[in-house]
Amino acid sequence: MSMYGNRAAGSKKRVLVVGAGAARMSCAHHLAEHPDKFDVTLVEAQDYCGGQAFSIPINKEKFHASWINQGVKGGSYIFHHTMTMFAQQGYQAHPVELQVSFGKGTRFWTNNEIKRFRRMLSTVRTFEVLFALLPIKYLLKIFRFSAEFANVVRLCTSPTFGMWYPPDEISVASNMPPMVVFPNLGKFYTSWKNSLEGKGVHVRVRMEVTSIVRRNKQGIVVRTVRRDPTDDAPHIPNSAWEVEEEYDEMVVCVLFRKKKVLGCAKFADDITVTHYDTEYMKRHYENFFNPEQAVDNLSGINQMQRVEMAKRSFKPMYMIKMYPKDPNKLEMCFDCTNYQAQFPEEVPFGDHIFQTIFLNKSRDGPFLWHQLCHSFTHYLTVVPWMCFLQGRNNTRFAGSWMLVNAHEVAVISGIAAAVNLGAKYPEDLERDRFAFLGFRLYYLLQYRR
Ligand SMILES: Cc1cc2nc3c(=O)[nH]c(=O)nc-3n(C[C@H](O)[C@H](O)[C@H](O)COP(=O)(O)OP(=O)(O)OC[C@H]3O[C@@H](n4cnc5c(N)ncnc54)[C@H](O)[C@@H]3O)c2cc1C
Numbered sequence: 001m002s003m004y005g006n007r008a009a010g011s012k013k014r015v016l017v018v019g020a021g022a023a024r025m026s027c028a029h030h031l032a033e034h035p036d037k038f039d040v041t042l043v044e045a046q047d048y049c050g051g052q053a054f055s056i057p058i059n060k061e062k063f064h065a066s067w068i069n070q071g072v073k074g075g076s077y078i079f080h081h082t083m084t085m086f087a088q089q090g091y092q093a094h095p096v097e098l099q100v101s102f103g104k105g106t107r108f109w110t111n112n113e114i115k116r117f118r119r120m121l122s123t124v125r126t127f128e129v130l131f132a133l134l135p136i137k138y139l140l141k142i143f144r145f146s147a148e149f150a151n152v153v154r155l156c157t158s159p160t161f162g163m164w165y166p167p168d169e170i171s172v173a174s175n176m177p178p179m180v181v182f183p184n185l186g187k188f189y190t191s192w193k194n195s196l197e198g199k200g201v202h203v204r205v206r207m208e209v210t211s212i213v214r215r216n217k218q219g220i221v222v223r224t225v226r227r228d229p230t231d232d233a234p235h236i237p238n239s240a241w242e243v244e245e246e247y248d249e250m251v252v253c254v255l256f257r258k259k260k261v262l263g264c265a266k267f268a269d270d271i272t273v274t275h276y277d278t279e280y281m282k283r284h285y286e287n288f289f290n291p292e293q294a295v296d297n298l299s300g301i302n303q304m305q306r307v308e309m310a311k312r313s314f315k316p317m318y319m320i321k322m323y324p325k326d327p328n329k330l331e332m333c334f335d336c337t338n339y340q341a342q343f344p345e346e347v348p349f350g351d352h353i354f355q356t357i358f359l360n361k362s363r364d365g366p367f368l369w370h371q372l373c374h375s376f377t378h379y380l381t382v383v384p385w386m387c388f389l390q391g392r393n394n395t396r397f398a399g400s401w402m403l404v405n406a407h408e409v410a411v412i413s414g415i416a417a418a419v420n421l422g423a424k425y426p427e428d429l430e431r432d433r434f435a436f437l438g439f440r441l442y443y444l445l446q447y448r449r
Contacts, residue, residue: 012039015421016220016245018209019253020044021051022407023398025192026085026414027251030423032199037422040201041247045208045227048186049193051253053407055186056274063276063353065342067184070355071272072407073339074098074181079408080435081415084428086183089191093180094341100176101286101316108286108293117145135376181341182407210242212250215393220247251417253399261389264381265401271358274336278350284321285333287349289314332357387448396420402446412442420447 015031015038017024024042031038048054053072060066074096075082083093102108120143124131131139140150182188197203206227213221223242281287294307317339321331337343337352383403390396396417400410416439419425429435443449 012037013249013421014039014247015041016209016222016247016250017042018222018250019051019399020046020049020189020193020203020205021253021399022053022082022410023400023414023417024251024253025049025189025196026081026411027398027418028196028201028203028414029085029192030415030418030426031421032196032201033426034423035200041245042196042201042203043207043209043224044203044205047206047227048189049203049205050185050189053182053185053189055184058353063337063351064344064347065337065340067186067342068274068336068340068353068355069182069185070274072182072185073334073336074179075407076179078434078438079180079406080432080438081411081429082408083180084426084432084435085192085411086188089188089195091183091188091191093182096179096181096317096339096341097176098179098318099314099316099338100318100320102320103322104284104286108290120145181339184342209252213244215250215395217394220250220394221245222247222250249394249396249421251396251398251414251421253397253401261382261385264377266375266378266382267401273356273358274353275356276351276353278352281333281335281352281354284331285316285319287316287319287335383445387446390417390447391420403442409442412439413446415439416443416446419443 017028017031017040020028020042028040028042031040054070055067056070057067058065074093079093086092120139123143124139137150193203207224208227209222210225211223213223215221222245224245225242286293289310291311294310296303296307315335315338317335319333319335321333323331333354333356335352335354337347386397386402398410398413398417400406400413402413403409415423415425420443425436425439429439
């Protein structure tokens, strides 16, 4: 018999929410606003909430701060839902002007191909219907841009950087876009978990859903198992310890493989290395102001003010290394000391801490992150069809993988699943026209309403 098998008094819906990442945390949060309607259980395989969003401790004496956010670090001012969730738990994101440094030495990326890029954009706009679904890498090939330039443009359309900003007047993207850096995500998610428990949500960490026994209009039956308490121990499913549980509805992050739509979702396997190898950084990146690379005139516009500012305080946060032998290959690096708000203004370069992200396991070795790959096939074979799966067999899907790999999208997707189950969209966000519009568009795409 299931641990949660009895229908709660007053016919509340028993909702199982699988995985305590940003998406399902926000789903559980909004369902928990209606204790009369829902009895919510949140099950997470890891021993913490937050999924891909978490912090790690570092040595304060060496690095001048005691923690860094691992992987997920920040976003745009338009992340209204994310920032509202932060505020509700007493946290806030900090403003930052993201300084970038792409390439090194003679391959340091300056704005040579910008003019042609602007011409390409106006052609694409004129014939939008023809170009709409063409992946940017093919588009750039057709217009005969170099592979290096294509790589940088791809970055400018990434969720971490350029996607949220209109093109700059004189360069592909502003070289100091205004952004926000996230607060201590470890602490934030712990506070959020405690607040959910305070509202009656059963949060069960180190508990994995191993299989779905039944899901149809009559309800949901899943098998769960407690994971090994050793940190990061590989889980060896042991059916002897499995428990069958019964619910009315389910919200999942996970994909049921082999199914037509879900089986097409594409993921990239990337590895992030957190390090303090300043020699490596000096060898491969431009970390300091270099007068030879400073551009004092862009498209006829004097840039001396910018150059003077860079002389005083060039602190690159987001850096790119290109591989001359394979221009499709990229290494991406964050100088966490320059970027994250918990570090003091001036820290000697020798005490900086970095995160280098090697993109793609098949080329670069073992992986750590299994994350949504923004391939055009994903947008053809998965995204448009998800609306036909949402709500079927009492199952809803939430997660950033359903649209764009960004924290904000994860939060919105969780709220959307909760609203579709009968929760209310929060009033404070409803008054925020931008947030509400973003939510409505997502809801229309995913739930056809
Ligand atoms: C290296 C890196 C850097 C990033 N940087 C940024 C950034 O700067 N800004 C930004 O906005 N976004 C960034 N992102 C993306 C962002 O972190 C994610 O889009 C978001 O956190 C995903 O949330 P989610 O809830 O969809 O999924 P996840 O966070 O992946 O949550 C899924 C959860 O489900 C659990 N789970 C899975 N299967 C089961 C099961 N069977 N039973 C129980 N539990 C299960 C997992 O353990 C996990 O906790 C980054 C991502 C990575 C990897």
